[in-house]
Amino acid sequence: MYSILPFSVKNTETLTDNYIKFLKFNLFKKVYIILSNILININTQNFFLKFDFKNLQFNTNQYDIKNINYINTKFNPYYQVNIPIKLKNLTNLKIFNFNFNLLQFPKLDFQGNIILNGLKKTFISKLKRDFGIYFTKTSSIYKASIIFEFNKIITITLTKNNEIKISDFTNKISVDFITFMHFIGISNKEIINFSRYGNSIFLKTWLKKNKIQYKIISENILINLKNLKKLASNFITLNSEFNKNFSNLYAFKISSLIKFKTKQKLDNRFGFNFRDQFIYLFKDLINILDLLIDLKFNKISLNDLDHFGNKKLEVLIDLIINQVDFILEKRIKFLITNLQKSDINLNKFLSTINNYTLNFKEQFNIHPLIQYLDQTNSLSEITHKFKINKSSNLKEITLREIRFSELGKLCLIDTSEGINSGLIVYWPLNILKDKYGDFKTPFKFKTKPFKSFKINSLNSLSQEKINLQLDNLYLKKNLNFNKFNSLQFYKNNFETNSFNLNNFISINKSEIFSFAENLIPFMFFNDPIRSLMGAKMQTQSLPLIYKQKPLILTGNEKLITRKNNNVIYALQEGIVTFSTSYKIVIRDLFNREVSYYLSNYKFSNQHTIINYTPIVWVGERVALGQCIAITEEFKDNEFSIGNNIFILYGSLIGYDFEDAVIINKNLITNNIFSSLHIDCYEINLSFSKKDTPEITSFNIPKYNKYLKRNLDKFGISKEGTKLLENDLLVAKFNFNEIPSYTEALNKFLFTLFGYKLRNIKDTSICISSGNSGRLIKLEMFSNKKKLSNNNYLKLRFFISKQRLLEVGDKLCGRYGNKGVISYISNPVDLPYTEDSLSPDIITSSIGVPSRMNLGQLFETFLSMNWFYLDKRLLIDNNLNSNFGSNYLKSLVYNYTTETNFYNSSIINSYLAGKTFLRDGKTGNILKGSFLFGSSFYTKLIHMVKDKIHYRTIGPYSTITQQPLKGKSNQGGQRFGEMEVWALEAFGAAYNLKELFSIKSDDILSRLNLQEYLLFNYSLKNSNIPESFYLMLNELKGLTLNIESYIISDINKNLFFSTDTFSK
CATH class of the missing domain: 3.90.1110.10 (RNA polymerase Rpb2, domain 2)
Structure with a gap:
């Protein structure tokens, strides 16, 4: 209802208006105050300095930026503050006029991001x-x-x-x-x-x-x-x-x-x-x-x-102002100390004085509130920018509590999990900020019943003076309360007062929750902890190749495009004359054409693809501010990041243990949950110490034709090729110096065959394991000047890969009902309904009552109705508040009876909402009834391919002779104490013995197994592992003599010394 109000806390006020005010007024005021205090005590014997404060200026020189999305473009990531200085040499009376660079501070781009070291970052606002x-x-x-x-x-x-x-x-x-x-x-x-x-x-x-x-x-x-x-x-x-x-x-x-x-x-x-x-x-x-x-x-x-009325919002500008003192004082001291030197070359010093400009880069890189921007999807980017830090004090529990003054000012549910719970919070759906820095929430004022109301905004101090109630929230009629009693807030307390129809002030219940919370339908029928988890899971969902709009929506899905800075809007009213995947041209009423260029296949911080798609056609008339291009997470200008799939609450051969889910193989064959990801390989070609360059060539030895099938004549992979694991990406080598003792041999070969010896070192780059994909873009950058790192050519390879569903991936609904895929079943083996519908996901029915997710059941039941009716349901979270407590019950009954004309298996006189299923293997009717319906599911970014790593052969550590650890080192499996307990619980004695001996550091058993596999030798018992010898050597380093004894096989009572342990 209040979504028409502008959202100004982050998008407008703190990111543009305050920044302009800072540049116009606060920065000049701060610099004037600080410099005037510093310059009072300046006393130079040989020079006279005059600072021109009136002509304090900003430098807007453009620099080459190192961001991966802004290649070959000029971009100025910093503002430079310069002050004109008149310098008079008192010895020879010469006058020098120059601009002194005081400081640099970062600019905000059009999306409100800071670009540091080529990465997009954002500032988390703090309440102080x-x-x-x-x-x-x-x-x-x-x-x-x-x-x-x-x-x-x-x-x-x-x-x-x-x-x-x-x-x-x-x-x-x-x-x-x-x-x-x-x-x-x-x-x-x-x-x-x-x-x-x-x-x-x-x-x-x-x-x-x-x-x-x-x-x-x-x-x-x-x-x-x-x-x-x-x-x-x-x-x-x-x-x-x-x-x-x-x-x-x-x-x-x-x-x-x-x-x-x-x-x-x-x-x-x-x-x-x-x-x-x-x-x-x-x-x-x-x-x-x-x-x-x-x-x-x-x-x-x-x-x-x-x-909350005693709080103010600390933004990026406040951080800059707090650091200006230190940087300005350091710069002025640098100038004065160099001028006071007796042997100074003034012309050389003034020409290089601005090469050592201090900036905020060091402070910003280590600041905890400047964070790596979460670009998993558009919702995650919005919620990351709207994050609020309440306090940095982790000890006070009272700061984590929800206060009555925060009602409508901070979200009551959405917060960080873990140690920062209650300290990192989020803004609610609609909140305003006035010119005094006050935060206001819209309230509904109604003076007469059945009349129109007006919307006014109030701050936390004004809320204490009024009786505030949630929108038409009546208490249940019983012996203590009549029908018109309502729950109200007054002076930071709960009260139950009679509801006055002639004059009331109320707040919509959806206004006190964040944006991610309002995307959950039937939110008030769920446990708040699961609603919090559902909001977090939606921000971690991946954009899919094929997506659907949810059958049940809350109405806030379209509002994300208005809150998001990434979506492209029309800047004028006109008619579309050209529309492709890279460009949109609109001709306005004055016959002027404006071109909008779309960025395709950009590289996000989370290795997902940012690709724009036009949603207007040639000849369409667009209005001012209309959305004309959207990203991968939207469909028809609506936030759609998942799919509507059939779900069955039941069990299948025990694979639904501990919230695990069983999926239908049709989800993989039809690419229902497939997503695109991008990896970037950056390769530099450099000079050696003796100015011999690295060379790329197709005719490189050691590699066969199959590995070189994707290379061009220069030894570089071609665009559009399919690259598999261990394929050559760039074939390059370097010439090393030939040793002096081979000089005679070199002359001899030259006289016989006519060529010299060459010492070639292979430095080729191959595709690492698990990163196969298609090369979609190749960028080459040459450098005419020889840099300090001796690079003369830079290559960037963008490899796109398609991730299908695998066992171990995570799927999640909108209610926090997440699960790991434990089994992928064939469609013919799954149970099916009377009209031959088989489930796409089977999950445990025990997880619903234990988590108190009634909204999950409402969505499953109602979505099946809308599937048959070919409609969608726009449902408000304030449903029962506006129409009475039994409205949802009558809604479910009326629409299920309408669906009963199309399919009588959904609602019947025996079990309402449940169906009977047949076994996919035998065709017999299964015992009992099941809840079968439709639900909206998404795929999370926690994919098993990024987490689990295994190997068959690989390197061993030279000290312990155990397999290396880590995915980058091609390490093996690491079995710790708890993993050993798990195998012991199942009685896997032989597996444990194999892990601790042959697959670990028992060298003799390793060789014995090799002989057994190749030459059919007999297997022997395990030997002493290498780590035991390592421990003995460490004890010997402590000057401890260790002797060992064994029992004789002939006489068990005799002990004699042996040097079995000494190698």
């Missing part, structure tokens, strides 16, 4: 405490902390001894608060007149005691005046004479604090009025003094510091 006043209490000490911009904090403390002080802990300053107010021009009369405690003895005795402080100040008057001035630089007073004398060069000259709505907060909570001017005046300081006295005498209570 907002600017304002916060009151705390620790062991009878009351504090009022004022948080300014740039994390500047001033603390006013009321101690146990009734002393009140104002402190700045960053500068290590602490001054009496009354003395500070006198310093900025507030007299005792003004304190008594404006304070609520003006007539109290408590305040008057305080003012009298303050005379003693002036005696202490007069002893060190210079130090104390300096401290008072630094504290006063944070405030603006009414004393105009003080303002004239006050220096503007002090840091943090901040007058405005009301960016954080201090007026609204203090009005709501403490009941006194702030003035309309958004600055701190003397009246505000007196009010803070009154509040500390109120807290001391328990007249008011402390508020929740973790209230």
